[in-house]
Amino acid sequence: MLVKLLICGALIFSQSVYSAKILGLSTSPSKSHTILAQALFKKLAERGHEVTMVSPYPLQKPPSNFRNIPMKDVKKEIFGMSGHNSNEYLLEYNKGHYTRIKKVYDHGYNQSRLALEDPQLQNLIHSNETFDLVICTVFMNEVLFSLADHYKVPLIGFSTLVSTEWTNNLLGNPNPYAIVPDLFLSYTEHMSFFERLINTVISICGDLWYHNIHLPNQEKLRQKFLPHTKPIWETLKDVSLVFLSSHPSLTDPRALVPNMIEIGGFHVDAPKSLPNDLQKTLDDAKDGVIYFSMGTNVVGKDLPESHRKALLDAFSKLKQTVLWKWEDDKLPGQPKNVKISKWYPQADLLAHPNIKLFITHGGLLSTTEAISRGVPLIGIPVFADQSLNMAKAQTSGYGIMVDYYNVTFESMNWALNEVLNNPKYTENVKLRSKVLNDRLVPPIEEAAYWVEYVLRHKGAPHLQSARKDLNIFQYLLLDILGFILMVAISICLLIYFVARKVTNFFREKGNHSRNKKKKQ
Template sequence: MTRNHYLCVFLYVYSIECAKILGVFPVPSISHQIVFQPIWKELSLRGHEVTVITPNPLRDALLSNLTEIDVSSSAKRAMDNSNIMKNLDITKSVFSRIMFGNHLLDALVKEELEQEEVSELIKSDETFDLIILQVFAMQPVVYGFGARFGSPIIIGISTLEVFLHTHDTFGNPTHALVTPDMMLGFKGDLTFANKVESLLFNIWYRMLYYWYALPNADKVARKYFGEDIPYLGDIERNTSLLLVNLNPIMHGVRPNVPNVIEINQIHIKKKKPLPGDIQKYLDSSPQGIVYFSLGSNVKSANLTESTRDVIIRAMAELPYKVLWKWENDYLPGKPDNVMIRKWLPQQDVLGHPHIKVFVTQGGLQSIEESITNGVPMIGLPFMSDQPTNVKRITELGMGLGLDYRTMNKEQLRDAIIEVAENKKYKDQVNNSRMILVDQPMKGVEKAVWWIEYVLRHKGAKHLRSAAADMSFYEYFMIDVICFLLVCVSFSIYATIRVYCLVVWSVRKPRSKVKSN
């Protein structure tokens, strides 16, 4: 082969592998964004030209072919008056939480689409080979990007379990009893009432999404992306691949079609040295440290005064020091054994050998970090998938769960001491860790491999399930069942009629003989 031939082959391969990629990750939560960040960073390092819309840009000057559109100001406006903790509280009904989430995300996406840099991108002549979209709750407006930029390949990605309509997009099985929706919070064996509720939820949710949320989102998408785009539901169903952040410890086993890929531990990083004061504090506490953090959405500083008082009094009676992620400068009534910091490098803190217990809100990323570092947990769930996650922690013996609304000082104190001193919790976390980290490749490598796989093959139609293109009544064979019911009904009717005729014909002659 001549030198020119080699050059042609190189250029051909290069043109396929180095693509123009747009990533749209609208949700302003660092616990979600830390899953996406390593992916767009790795794609950029591999030579792809990457543009990202995000409220949490990396701002890494070394990534020369990465363009980040910062929508944090727009996201903040949408979130400021949302009172997200109150409206997504687990005490609310599933209906009210889903409806609030839909309205909140609708306002969030509108704000971000109206931001100047995003609006200019939409109006530009730019084209992309691939669009990676954050799949989140009941908000498909972002699929409009898929129609606006030359109908590129679309990949969806989620940091937690996806809702029913996303499974429908890929023809993924959603058995109401085998895989109940995460919003229901069911784990383990279901009661009969649970089974009825799960089935009714599956029906109600699909009616809500396909008859209300999707048509409304289509109207919004046409306002921002143009009236000539296809129906939003058709764009959504054209998604080639779904990357979903699940792990074998927290989510168990579920059937997936080939183009639904489970990934995990994407955000897990190599340990870095701790800040000097934190390192000194942890090193000086051989009796053990309790690490307390409620994540980036709940925030300890937003707790009610009564809940905060219960926690403070419980911490004061612990035989350990406490490192508390407290988002303000001052904690009223702070005990002497408590150190507060507005921000902490959580993975590095959990990796310290003196950490005995992690008190967490039960977010999936926090739980992965805790398992990876072999730290048992106390779960205080507040919203979303947190109650389900904490139930799973308790079932597996990796810790205990408490209700922040009803717990008292003694319950919290005793739970922490129990988990810290009873070796069975630590052992179970270590058992789970061995399963979790025993993977053929790192999470980022797996995600990027599949993204480039879809690029290489210009989509993944060969992985698409036939179920994805079936209507609801076809998939559940409603027409076939109705036909069979009609046939059975007719057969029963015909049998009864024949029986009646036979009986009548037998009885009639006997009646005549008797009368004669």
């Protein structure tokens, strides 16, 4: 215990000798990404650094040394370009693997372009302001990394996901297809032969698209908006460190290079007091409460009518109170035991002892908060890593996954009764909660330490892996195997031709001897 306290104290008080000016970029249209980034940026401000955050979602009640640079609504513009509501837009990613890869990277290009076109960011770029460090979320937006070269400062990446091809490529982190499923597949680390085959093909296709289509498109954006900076392929090699929103209790354990730091759960603080009316609702629910939210990207009011009816029919059969994050003033067909609100303080709400179940889209932010608070899950995945996260929950016994296209009264009624009446789900998630919260130091303190470590050591180049300088052929030793194969074939051919020559020599000599005897 004494050792833990000493290490924790060292991390807390090992601040840099000066107050650094830090530029934080969280330009993703996904609000959940910014919620995570804000937790890190706010902590750095509390430690005395001057933080400037560029984001469509400004931090409410920021510290005095925290400056918001609010962007236009990127999410609204991207969805507007698609001609769909948010749910339809996200569901389009599930129409086959080729469509998924294309739409994912189209999304990355559009969000990067809209960010660089934003007048607020352009004003900052063309001002005389300087910074000591750039921290940028990693989400198919590599062109924004060029701002670190613009300011000639170190660069830290912040991923709201587990290690992915986007982060692995930055630091040369190993990504074995045999045990690391693609972000969009509902596989775990234990894959069958055919799952490994599918995972390998999809992962290779995604990697080829990333290097041959996505990065060249990002480079075109750099040439247009930041032409004075280095080519993007060189900037990607300058990433000092990447934070991951993962942890072995949340996702599969993975091999990580030393400058890839897992801080999953860092944003979950000690629970704060709830609003009086919400506190009363939770306290008075003698049979418990079920919380239902589809996150910040999936809009509940845009669910198909058949889904809404199936959910409400299933909820009406329950004795528990259901709190539904519903983005409208009215919920048609609302049963008496269902209460709605456009917003709930999710992490604090989940900490209440009367919460029995969390129905979620399965995003990493939500699943992390549920595990931290020890609440079992029913997941209805829609997009990105949500199926991956819920597959992990299901195989680990703390949740059930319901396919979005199979949301019926029967499927939801079964899932609700299974999780509510089978104690294994609660027992398993509470065990996971203990693992997640059993840390040497609080993860937010660890994150702050590594930011200041990079500042102190001028980008910490000593942490860089040589893997990032190797292409895929060199890393997989395909060039070596090709050389060995070429040498082996050459030796075999040499042996073959020598043996043939020797055989022909003795055959000719034998024929000559026989002919000589015949003549005699």
